[in-house]
Amino acid sequence: MKKESYSLVLKELLNFSQIKYAALSHAIGYDLSYVSKWTTGIRLPAAKNVDRINQEIARFLSEIIIKQNNLEAFAEHFLGRESIEQENVAFEIYQSLSCAYRSSLECKKGVSISNITDDKIVLGKAECFAFLQKIIKEKLEESTVPPTIIITGEFFNLAKNHFWQIFYDIKLNHWPCDIHVFLDLSELEKGAIGAAEILFQCLNDLLNYDFTIYEKKSNAYNNIIAINNEFVIFYSVNAAGEIEICTSSADLKQAHSVYTKCKQFMASQPVILEPKQTLGMTRFGFRDQFYASQKFFFFCVNGFEFLLPDEVFNSMIEKAKVGNLGMADVEWVQRVQNLFKNLLEKVPLRFMLPTNSIVRYLETGNINLTDFPYQMTIEERKLHIKHVLKLIQSNPNITFGVLLPTTEKYSGTNFINLSFNTSYSTGFLKKNIQLIHPDTLPIYFIKNTMLLNSFQAYFDNLTKSKHYKEYTAKELEELYKKYYFLIEFLFKE
Template sequence: MEIKKYAEALKKLLDFAHVRYNVLSQAIEYDLSYVSKWTTGARLPAAKNVDCINQKIADFLASIILKQKQRKEFSRVFLHSDEWGEEDLSFTIYQYLGNAYRASLKEKQDCNNTVTVEHSSLSIGMSECQTLIQHIVRSKLEELAEPANIVITGDFLNLVKNHFWQIFYDIKMKEFPCNIHVALNLNELQKDSINATGSIFQCLNDFLDFDFTIYEKSSKLYDNIIAIENKAVILYYVNAEGYIDMSMVVYDSHQVKDIYNKCKSFIMTQPIVLQPKKTLGMDRFGFRDTFYASDKFFFFCANGFEFLLPDEVFQSLLKAAKMGNLEPATEEWVQRVHAIWETVVNRVSLRFMLPTNSIIRYLETGYIHLTDFSYQLSTEERRLHMKHILDEMKSNPAIVFGVLLPTTEKYSGTNFTNLSFNTNYSTGFLKKNVHCIHENTLPIYFVNSVILLRCLQNFFDSQTQSKHYKEYSVEQLAELYEKYHFLMEFLFKE
């Protein structure tokens, strides 16, 4: 986004949204004379009020642009792109105005209340803090030639509010994994559990190559610190509204090492809420065996559909295991999983939720991620799988299938494409799409908190009330299968 002077930037935004000065004046509750002077360049908003003013302007104009359905046009005019990226519209406008404000201050040589990232470790003001933190995190991670380790003692959800996680969309890492240890205030999570959990799940889904270990935030000791091992430490202050408006960076190598070690030692004493893992184990009577000792399950399947597999697939798996092609799975393990599912499928309640893009991807490729390894069903095995699902649903009316339709809304809760969620309502875990992660990245998250598990369950339950969700009976699925059989055969072509 090009950087203009404040008056020019504000006028361009108002012209684009077809908003008159008096309308903006009323919306942000500032006198018309002030707004007029801002747009003509006669004066700038006061430094102490500019963050609040820019945020109000951004929120108002974003609502107008969205109502006018001009979001894509905004991207073309202001971002010089025909595609809308990951940015939140209000935040993008806020940044645009903030950059323009700083450019105007620099031109007038009135920089006493601002600092630049390059020459100072201190930043005051919301926009300045966001710029500083964004610059430090991106630059320090991108220059690393080894896997990164970050400790964040501030609250995960507060950082969502401050658009911190959006930084990671643009970071180009040289090595993986990137290990992020971060705190989560479970009380804040429960206050708005649906939206808050959706934000956490979206973040985990979008940043698959970043291994998050999330700890319960039960103390304010060493609060609000972002420590990048061997690189830099950011200390920040959160105001009464929950926004970061003062931050400082420490570069001294000895101080960075000491602070990082103190923060990591402290956060690792806190209860783990979510933990990345290489495997959940394949031992007899281990986690996976006990996981299925329940009478109720929910599966959000974003990586193919590894359930209700026909006998022919298990025979293929057995043959592959016998030849040593399914390591670490053995023949005994394949037989055990087959037996567990034969026992489970006819006696328990099974609810499956699948995004439509995941269904299409599975039909095209045949890839599933069965516990600790990937397997690709042949074309014939996929045909048999479709028929077997219908047969099993006829045998067990407690099997429910629901589909989430994709939307144009990035954070709608329906565009998760690479992270699955499995729960038996007593315990649960998340699985990454192994075809979308670096080989050194851990593929599983174990949910180690009853509160987070309940919030995840409530979040997906809420999706069943969405206009983008539809459940199908076995009769409806059979009808769809016959109706679109020709399309499936096209997708099955190898």
């Protein structure tokens, strides 16, 4: 519905349903003089009673509209669509009245936060952030089940309000924690490289959360945060996109209704980023589609799983035979080995590795072969280095670059735990398995071309950074000889 004042929305609803003020007064149990002042804008309902008043108005008017068989007209006039289910009418009216109430409060002069905090209505940017931080932290840490958060606001607008920082210090007792949120692709397009960096940094910083991101194509059910079925927060933003008004409700019936409606609505929208457990074991699934390309870029921060020598694959096969390689069986390992040997050693490849990630790999030997963890022995790591140098010399299409350390404000070159793999038509992000809870999903499928292109542009831009350096095969061999002593030191057990 339209964002208007409370009086205009209420008056428009009454006119549409052809209900007199007296009839509404009788239905909700309020004196006619109160209803009259609400519709003229002289007064607003009291903050402590407004939620119940809006629910009663919504229930009464929805029953009238349904009896009048005016569902299609209601949907067209107020929602801008062709139809609406009967059970959704009351919620839409309630949501419209609640939003209008918050809008009217925003415009009203002289409202003091000290007078309304007890009624769970908060005004002011700083006050709203503190309120959201306190409520979300409490609800997530007190949750007795793995929490799910439905957020109908827009990702970049929330980032602008520092919303995602709220999750940095939360200590959950139950995992996984699912976050569902919208993202406006036009904001991504406008922000280009900068917007992609904000998104990537957030996903990297909040590695232990599973984000499902939907394309924002509508303002329906806007600016709601629902936590499981237990709590709901409504917020509004000013013209600059700043969160300045928050209201909340712990009423279980209402929270359940809002959570369910928002979840159903989000499920009908396009998913652009989706968490997954695995790339898939089946033939011709996502994994095979990804490698059906002739050009690749790999931003590797969780070890270096590519260009592995046969000795490593043989060791994996032996582990798979006795069930020590997760879900991977012998056939899967052999298929990946043949895939890498026949494709990745011949086509154009660009690898980008932060230097601190290289050191971590040399020290620990931890890699994730596509999506399964494996720890290489010291001898296997030595063989790997020599094998990589040999292949780079034989394949001039392999580009190997590193991101050097920096003390500047986050630039994408500080310690990172989220890899990015792209075939320029398909892509995915991969978390560091050693750093996440076992119940957290380790992979994100990128399911939107614009999002994939934005990530690609961000990493392409990093290659122009003063902190990035590409090496020829000869330069890498010289570096290996120069720092051989250091590599041997890292290999000491």
